[in-house]
Amino acid sequence: MSFSRRQTLAIMAGSGLSVMLGGRMALATPTEELIANFTGGAEITGEGLTLTAPEIAENGNTVPVEVDAPGAEAIILLATGNPNPDVGVFHFGPLAGAQMASTRIRLAGTQEVVAIAKMSDGSFARAAQEVKVTIGGCGG
Amino acid sequence: MRQMLRTGAAWAALGLAGSAALAPTAMAQETNLVINDEIEIVTRAPAPEHMEYVREIFSGWEYRSPETQTLQMDDFENPGMIGVDNARADFDTAMGADGQSCASCHDTPEALEGVRAVYPKWDEAKGEVQTLEMQVNECVTERAGAEAWDYTGDRMTEMVALISSVSRGMPVNVAIDGPAQETWEQGKEIYYTRYGQLELACANCHEDNYDNMIRADHLSQGQINGFPTYRLKNGKLNAVHDRFKGCVRDTRAETFAPGSPEFVALELYVASRGNGLSVEGPSVRN
Amino acid sequence: MAENVTPRVRVPKEAAAGEVITIKTLISHPMESGQRKDKDGNLIPRSIINRFTCTFNGKTVIDVAMEPAISTNPYFEFQAKVPESGTFTFTWIDDDGSTYEDTKEIAVA
Numbered sequence: 001m002s003f004s005r006r007q008t009l010a011i012m013a014g015s016g017l018s019v020m021l022g023g024r025m026a027l028a029t030p031t032e033e034l035i036a037n038f039t040g041g042a043e044i045t046g047e048g049l050t051l052t053a054p055e056i057a058e059n060g061n062t063v064p065v066e067v068d069a070p071g072a073e074a075i076i077l078l079a080t081g082n083p084n085p086d087v088g089v090f091h092f093g094p095l096a097g098a099q100m101a102s103t104r105i106r107l108a109g110t111q112e113v114v115a116i117a118k119m120s121d122g123s124f125a126r127a128a129q130e131v132k133v134t135i136g137g138c139g140g
Numbered sequence: 141m142r143q144m145l146r147t148g149a150a151w152a153a154l155g156l157a158g159s160a161a162l163a164p165t166a167m168a169q170e171t172n173l174v175i176n177d178e179i180e181i182v183t184r185a186p187a188p189e190h191m192e193y194v195r196e197i198f199s200g201w202e203y204r205s206p207e208t209q210t211l212q213m214d215d216f217e218n219p220g221m222i223g224v225d226n227a228r229a230d231f232d233t234a235m236g237a238d239g240q241s242c243a244s245c246h247d248t249p250e251a252l253e254g255v256r257a258v259y260p261k262w263d264e265a266k267g268e269v270q271t272l273e274m275q276v277n278e279c280v281t282e283r284a285g286a287e288a289w290d291y292t293g294d295r296m297t298e299m300v301a302l303i304s305s306v307s308r309g310m311p312v313n314v315a316i317d318g319p320a321q322e323t324w325e326q327g328k329e330i331y332y333t334r335y336g337q338l339e340l341a342c343a344n345c346h347e348d349n350y351d352n353m354i355r356a357d358h359l360s361q362g363q364i365n366g367f368p369t370y371r372l373k374n375g376k377l378n379a380v381h382d383r384f385k386g387c388v389r390d391t392r393a394e395t396f397a398p399g400s401p402e403f404v405a406l407e408l409y410v411a412s413r414g415n416g417l418s419v420e421g422p423s424v425r426n
Numbered sequence: 427m428a429e430n431v432t433p434r435v436r437v438p439k440e441a442a443a444g445e446v447i448t449i450k451t452l453i454s455h456p457m458e459s460g461q462r463k464d465k466d467g468n469l470i471p472r473s474i475i476n477r478f479t480c481t482f483n484g485k486t487v488i489d490v491a492m493e494p495a496i497s498t499n500p501y502f503e504f505q506a507k508v509p510e511s512g513t514f515t516f517t518w519i520d521d522d523g524s525t526y527e528d529t530k531e532i533a534v535a
Binding site: 061062063066079082083084086087088089090091092093094095096097098100101102103104105106107 | 485487492495
């Protein structure tokens with residue numbers, strides 16, 4: 001059996017494509033995996049989570065971020081563009097005065113910051129914001 | 141086409157340079173710096189008379205983003221105050237053979253209120269202009285008989301931050317005449333001298349182009365009333381001579397050493413460009 | 427144990443029964459991420475605080491799992507309900523097993 005040059009190219013392209021697709025389907029991104037672990041695979045349909053972060057961060061080393069989800073049991077915070085996207089998980093106890101928290105986080109570059117809240121009724125809510133991280137002019 | 145692009149860029153540069161005479165954009169918001177709802181900080185003031193090319197002076201705080209500015213408004217949120225707390229403990233720590241501490245002579249850090257505002261300062265006995273770091277080391281070595289502290293080490297920088305913190309809100313007021321004048325002139329000479337492969341003087345960025353962007357950075361006037369400064373970039377208190385070193389290095393020059401006569405002179409001159417702003421250290425910058 | 431780790435906590439001294447108060451915490455810690463290299467190009471091993479908890483009279487207010495993406499000198503601000511007079515306990519747990527603790531009393535008028 002012999003193939004023409006064109007056929008050979010077509011077969012190679014096709015098999016390459018299927019390998020790529022296969023790899024893609026088998027491996028979720030680290031962010032997707034972390035979200036799946038947090039939700040147990042449940043759909044994220046709820047509302048009521050607010051994520052506050054600056055549109056432009058002067059320095060990626062210290063970026064103020066606040067999450068707020070009235071009635072949440074826990075909120076996971078993810079920096080999707082970091083080498084390891086997980087930032088932290090806030091669990092709220094019975095004496096939490098509100099289901100909110102602020103902290104300061106590291107962002108490796110301009111990226112989307114994502115939060116997922118687990119509500120007390122078992123539903124999940126998502127919020128996201130793009131934060132532009134500027135690269136300074138002077139190392140100083 | 142290339143010619144057109146170049147012309148366009150030139151026009152854009154001109155437009156930007158034109159805005160240098162105006163106040164920093166942050167001013168439009170009319171935010172004022174008050175620390176702990178208590179200490180009012182002067183962040184803009186008329187330029188001292190000796191400055192020929194600048195009418196108004198601005199603290200570096202004016203050029204930072206609202207998020208960074210907020211960090212300095214409350215000592216609890218200002219991570220630089222961690223260093224101040226360390227130094228407060230160090231103030232009472234015995235040094236040298238006789239077990240003397242800063243407190244042996246000065247009682248409390250508050251007794252040093254006003255000191256930061258007038259340094260660098262002429263020292264009659266030594267016959268030279270001394271920075272606060274040099275004065276601290278004089279105390280450490282000559283009074284306490286201990287080994288000198290590293291000029292820009294954490295221990296020194298935190299002590300300077302503590303001494304600075306008790307003068308916050310007081311106007312910077314360094315003397316530039318009398319015996320200090322010669323050193324001041326030397327500092328001015330350095331300020332206007334182009335260094336390095338990039339041939340940049342301090343003035344090229346901080347006098348000719350403040351309020352412009354250098355890549356993504358908002359250029360300030362290079363005031364030092366906020367030093368030592370907690371920088372978000374390295375998460376620690378930074379000494380003023382280390383900042384000078386960083387600037388000179390960025391011109392691709394061999395830099396002067398922290399504590400060198402050149403940087404002492406430059407510090408006196410740059411401090412005098414901030415006469416009238418408040419002592420702000422430890423400040424928070426990017 | 428990381429050097430010079432000092433917790434700082436801000437809690438009001440008094441509250442009304444059932445009042446919601448704001449708490450701020452800041453602890454000095456390098457939060458070495460494990461991503462950085464030293465001058466010789468060797469990876470600096472990770473050394474972070476990996477958990478922070480706040481309880482009031484033994485009941486949980488907040489419990490945070492922390493990753494290396496939390497900045498140097500970790501800062502948290504959150505809210506607590508104060509049903510009665512008592513003690514807030516703040517605990518930070520280091521990768522190396524050390525724990526740092528601070529407590530604050532609050533009086534319900």
